Amino acid sequence: MGDLAATLSWWLGGGVSVVLAATLGVWLLLPTLPPQLAQHWMRSCLLLLACVFLAYLPASTLALADGPAGELLPTVWLVLWHTHNGAMWLLGAVALIVAAIAISGESARPARSRPRGAMAASLLLFVGARAATGHAAEAGTFSAVVLIHVVHIAAGCAWAGCVMASQAIPRSGPESDVLWQTAFLQRLSQVAALALTLVVVSGLFNVWRILDAAQVSFGTYEQRLTFKLTVVGLAAALGAWNRWIALPRLLQGGASARKPFELSLRAEAVLLVLVLLLAAWLGSTMPSR
Numbered sequence: 001m002g003d004l005a006a007t008l009s010w011w012l013g014g015g016v017s018v019v020l021a022a023t024l025g026v027w028l029l030l031p032t033l034p035p036q037l038a039q040h041w042m043r044s045c046l047l048l049l050a051c052v053f054l055a056y057l058p059a060s061t062l063a064l065a066d067g068p069a070g071e072l073l074p075t076v077w078l079v080l081w082h083t084h085n086g087a088m089w090l091l092g093a094v095a096l097i098v099a100a101i102a103i104s105g106e107s108a109r110p111a112r113s114r115p116r117g118a119m120a121a122s123l124l125l126f127v128g129a130r131a132a133t134g135h136a137a138e139a140g141t142f143s144a145v146v147l148i149h150v151v152h153i154a155a156g157c158a159w160a161g162c163v164m165a166s167q168a169i170p171r172s173g174p175e176s177d178v179l180w181q182t183a184f185l186q187r188l189s190q191v192a193a194l195a196l197t198l199v200v201v202s203g204l205f206n207v208w209r210i211l212d213a214a215q216v217s218f219g220t221y222e223q224r225l226t227f228k229l230t231v232v233g234l235a236a237a238l239g240a241w242n243r244w245i246a247l248p249r250l251l252q253g254g255a256s257a258r259k260p261f262e263l264s265l266r267a268e269a270v271l272l273v274l275v276l277l278l279a280a281w282l283g284s285t286m287p288s289r
Contacts, residue, residue, distance in 0.1 A: 005062035012056040014280035019049040025161020028191050032184040088129040095126035127154045155198035160272035162191050189243045210287050221287045228278040235271040
């Protein structure tokens with residue numbers, strides 16, 4: 001039961017990261033989306049994120065407590081109110097409630113910036129709650145290490161989410177939509193490039209911190225980390241090709257460049273989803289000491 005719960009926990013943890021990435025991606029692309037389409041996608045992403053996050057709680061509780069399934073409810077209560085992970089889960093739940101209220105406010109007053117600011121704050125709070133339950137929390141919940149990890153998670157999810165959203169949100173349409181498609185792709189490229197830069201800088205710090213603490217040991221955690229970094233490198237190479245070669249060709253009117261660009265973007269999205277799942281896998285493994 002313990003192994004099954006642990007496996008389910010990290011799969012659902014990865015699912016939370018994937019849906020969080022999609023939510024961040026849609027939010028970052030909102031300025032280039034028609035209002036009704038933007039609100040539809042934000043509501044859908046938030047609803048799915050809430051469902052996966054809710055399912056993650058009992059799975060992580062079983063993995064943490066390693067008790068019988070029949071005692072799940074009292075164990076969940078204990079974890080929620082008497083553990084650090086439970087407190088961070090409650091904080092994440094509060095963040096999702098605020099996000100739901102914010103998207104409702106944005107629907108009622110689309111011209112005002114306050115609901116959008118509340119959405120940004122709630123998503124950042126959710127990312128912070130996630131970061132404070134990982135290995136970085138060993139340095140303290142309010143430490144610089146956790147802050148850098150917040151940047152790493154937010155940037156990684158933003159990069160993955162924008163690329164994922166580009167696959168889900170339709171970009172085809174009448175000729176009158178050409179300007180919208182151009183603005184959409186340009187913003188996608190700009191956000192992904194900035195997010196990738198932050199991922200690399202914060203990731204290098206995380207790798208240095210972990211390997212320095214590992215004292216040159218190269219155990220299971222370090223092997224998985226190497227695999228993850230390899231996949232990140234492949235995704236970054238595809239992202240660079242998309243931004244500097246494929247997208248300029250497409251925006252210059254090269255019809256033949258559309259299919260290679262879309263295939264490359266799809267491959268980048270698959271690799272980034274894999275990276276998010278590998279990050280959850282790493283979270284279930286202790287670094288070598």
